[in-house]
Amino acid sequence: MPLSKLSCLIVDDDRFMLKTLEVLLQQIGVTKTYSSDNAQDALKYIANQNNHIDIIISDLNMPEMDGIQLLRHLGGLGVAMGIILVSGEDPRLLQSVKTLGETFDLMVLGTLGKPVAKQELQSLIEEYEPSADTPPTGPAAMVFADELKMAIANHEIKVHYQPQVSLIDGRIVGVEALARWNHPVKGAISPSIFIGIAEKYSMIKELTNQVFEQSLTQASHWRSQGFDINLSVNFSAQALTQLDMPESIFEQLQGSALRPHNLNIEITESTLASDISIALDILTRLRLKGFGLSIDDFGTGFSSLEQLQQIPFTELKVDRSFVHNANVNRACQVILESSISLTKKLGIKSVAEGVENEADLNLVKAQGCDIVQGYYFAKPMPPEEFIPWARDYSSSLNRPFKPGD
Numbered sequence: 336m337p338l339s340k341l342s343c344l345i346v347d348d349d350r351f352m353l354k355t356l357e358v359l360l361q362q363i364g365v366t367k368t369y370s371s372d373n374a375q376d377a378l379k380y381i382a383n384q385n386n387h388i389d390i391i392i393s394d395l396n397m398p399e400m401d402g403i404q405l406l407r408h409l410g411g412l413g414v415a416m417g418i419i420l421v422s423g424e425d426p427r428l429l430q431s432v433k434t435l436g437e438t439f440d441l442m443v444l445g446t447l448g449k450p451v452a453k454q455e456l457q458s459l460i461e462e463y464e465p466s467a468d469t470p471p472t473g474p475a476a477m478v479f480a481d482e483l484k485m486a487i488a489n490h491e492i493k494v495h496y497q498p499q500v501s502l503i504d505g506r507i508v509g510v511e512a513l514a515r516w517n518h519p520v521k522g523a524i525s526p527s528i529f530i531g532i533a534e535k536y537s538m539i540k541e542l543t544n545q546v547f548e549q550s551l552t553q554a555s556h557w558r559s560q561g562f563d564i565n566l567s568v569n570f571s572a573q574a575l576t577q578l579d580m581p582e583s584i585f586e587q588l589q590g591s592a593l594r595p596h597n598l599n600i601e602i603t604e605s606t607l608a609s610d611i612s613i614a615l616d617i618l619t620r621l622r623l624k625g626f627g628l629s630i631d632d633f634g635t636g637f638s639s640l641e642q643l644q645q646i647p648f649t650e651l652k653v654d655r656s657f658v659h660n661a662n663v664n665r666a667c668q669v670i671l672e673s674s675i676s677l678t679k680k681l682g683i684k685s686v687a688e689g690v691e692n693e694a695d696l697n698l699v700k701a702q703g704c705d706i707v708q709g710y711y712f713a714k715p716m717p718p719e720e721f722i723p724w725a726r727d728y729s730s731s732l733n734r735p736f737k738p739g740d
């Protein structure tokens with residue numbers, strides 16, 4: 336979305352700060368700005384249906400209603416706007432507030448220290464994606480669920496592939512399979528929405544199966560053409576309740592060009608918070624059969640070191656929010672560093688997601704990360720684009736393209 340189309344609401348009890356932010360926003364091209372010197376008035380403004388706000392930039396420390404209380408109220412309103420928090424406080428405190436905002440289901444774009452740097456403000460604002468991305472609720476969700484059911488039944492969910500590159504030799508080591516739904520009328524629906532709906536309305540098993548089958552056929556095809564690549568597939572928490580899951584995956588791999596160690600099963604970290612005993616049974620047997628096990632979105636959940644040692648993971652994927660923000664946010668950098676050092680201690684591979692620019696790449700490289708994935712190399716792409724991309728990429732490495740290289 337062009338910055339000139341955005342409307343921002345600034346909330347700060349310090350009028351000088353309000354003016355400063357307003358000027359900074361104008362400098363980066365956001366011209367529609369509104370300001371309020373207290374959270375109550377800001378809430379009233381937002382609650383009024385005639386006012387449209389894309390992003391709220393709020394101070395944390397304010398008399399009467401502070402930034403955290405404001406977040407709670409915004410959570411109650413179910414707003415779909417982006418939120419940026421500003422404070423002179425410790426970056427770790429800001430990070431906790433960000434996490435808190437996410438538990439209220441708010442789209443927290445990030446946090447900024449004071450004084451606010453224009454560059455940081457701009458990069459957070461650019462993270463904002465308009466609210467078409469918020470899951471529908473109430474009757475709208477039911478309609479949506481029906482449409483998704485049809486799409487799954489008609490095999491309209493397609494798989495896109497995001498390459499993974501080794502930081503040791505630059506080689507393409509694998510692809511992550513990602514579900515994509517292009518709705519005939521509504522256009523591309525964000526996976527964070529339809530996967531959430533699929534989980535809620537018991538369609539996730541079917542959806543996962545389809546993604547797995549499609550991507551297995553595709554990866555098998557690439558491997559038989561000489562590409563030595565692995566396939567990573569996301570499995571929902573709900574998959575970890577079917578005790579025969581390791582056997583059925585093993586069976587599906589028979590006859591393909593993939594051996595079990597060529598398949599990484601990605602499980603999100605938050606899954607581990609629920610009943611661990613059945614999950615542990617399944618995960619251990621998957622590992623016994625030789626599959627790779629990946630802990631996904633690491634840093635967003637609360638898994639303990641003990642849990643990590645209990646489960647025979649072979650790979651840890653650091654969530655993009657800690658990677659892409661690490662060079663501007665000290666707290667993110669600390670999480671990134673400690674996650675990577677944890678993989679060294681556990682003797683498992685580290686994968687950094689969300690490597691979007693050279694600064695991100697240099698940072699994860701310096702930390703000794705093994706594999707990277709992100710827009711800097713490639714966006715998720717439809718299968719027909721993968722081989723041309725791989726050809727271009729390999730020639731940019733100054734090496735002749737050679738399948739299986």
Ligand SMILES: [Mg+2]
Binds near residue numbers: 511601631
């Ligand atoms: Mg994943």
